[in-house]
Amino acid sequence: MSKISKLFKGSSSSSSSSSSKSKHHKSRGGPSAQEAIHKLRETEEMLTKKQDYLEKKIEQELMTAKKHGTKNKRAALQALKRKKRCEQQLTQIDGTLSTIEFQREALENSHTNTEVLKNMGFAAKAMKKVHENMDIDKIDDLMQDINEQQDVAREISDAISGPFGETFDEDELMAELEELEQEELEDNMMSMGGLPSVPSSRMPSAPSGHRATTKKRVEEDDDMKMLASWGT
Template identity: 75%
Template structure:
C-alpha cells in the first residue's frame, strides 16, 4: 500500500471515528464546530503563506534562466501558474469557511440569548407566583398612609410656637416707632416752628371779627361825612 493510500485511509478512519463519536453524543456542539473551523482557517492561512513563498521562488527561477534556458524558465512559470490556482482556491475556501463560522457564531449567540431569556422568563414567573395582588394593594395603602402620617408630623414640628400676638397692637407699636423716627429726623434738620400755646381761632370766629371791623369802619366814615 502506498503512502498516499495510507494517508487517505487514516483520514477516512479518523473521520469515521469522529463521526461515530459525534453521533454517540448527538452531534458536535456549536463551540466544537466553531473551534474546528478556526483550526481549518489557521491551516489554510499557513498554506497560503507557503504558496506565496513558492510562487516567489518560481518567479526567481524563471528570471534566473530567462531566454538562455527557456525550458527551465517555462517549467518554473508553469509551476507558478499551478501554485496561483491553488492560492485562488484557498482564498475561495477561506471565504466560505469564514462565512460558515460567522453564521454559526451568530446562531450560537442567538441560541444562548433565547435560552437565557427563557431562564429569565421562568424566574420572573416564579417570582410572580409568590406575589398576591391583594397584599400588594394593601402594602401600597400602608405606604401611602405612612406618608400622610410623616407629612403631618413634619407640619407639627415645623409650626411656630408661642407667637400668638395681637396684630393690631403690633401695628400701633409700629406706627409709634415710625413717628419717633420722623421726630428724630426733624430735630436733626433744625426742627419746625414752635406751635402757639394758645388756642387758634376757628374759621367762623375769624370771619365774624372781620365783618364786625368792616361795619365799624363804615360807621366811622358815615359819622365823618355828617360832621362836614
C-alpha cells in the first residue's frame, strides 16, 4: 500500500472516528425541542404528500379496473388489488399522522411550559435581587416611625384648628339670645303702632231690668245666709 493510500486511509479513519464521536455526543445530549418539532413537521409534510399520491393512485387503479371490466378480467382484478393495497397504506398513514400530530402538540406544549418556567425563574431571580438590600426589621421600624409621625401631624392639626382662649358658658349665651329675641319682638310691636289703648269713655250702663235682677239675686243670697245661720 502506498503512502498516499495510507494517508487517505488514516485521514478517513480519523474523520469517521471524529464523526462517530460527534454523533455519540449529540445522541447523548439529545436534540432540542425546536429541532424535534421541525423534524416532526417535515415528517407530516412528507406523509401528506404520500397521501395525495395514494389517493390519485387509487383513482387510477379504479379507472383501470372499470376500463378492463369483464373483457380482461385478470387485468381488472390486478388493478383492484393494487387499489386495495393503496387504501391500506392510506389508512396506515392516517394513523401515523394522528400519532405524529399528537406527539408534536405534546412537544410544543412542553417547550412552551419550559419557556414559561424559564421566564418565571428569571423573574424570581430579579425579584430576589431587588429584595436583597431590604431588611424586614428595618421596614417594620420605618412603618412604625411613619405611623408615629402621622399621629403627631394629626395632633398638631387638631391643636391649630381648635378654639384658642374661648371659655364661654352656654347657658349664659342662651339667656342672652332669648333676651335679644324678646327685645326684637317688642320693637316689632312698637313699630306696628304699639299695644291697643284702653278706651277713655265710660262703658254703657246696664239696663234697669238688669239692675233689678241683680238686686233680687243679692237679696236671695242674704236670705240663704240667714237660713244657714239658723240651722247651725
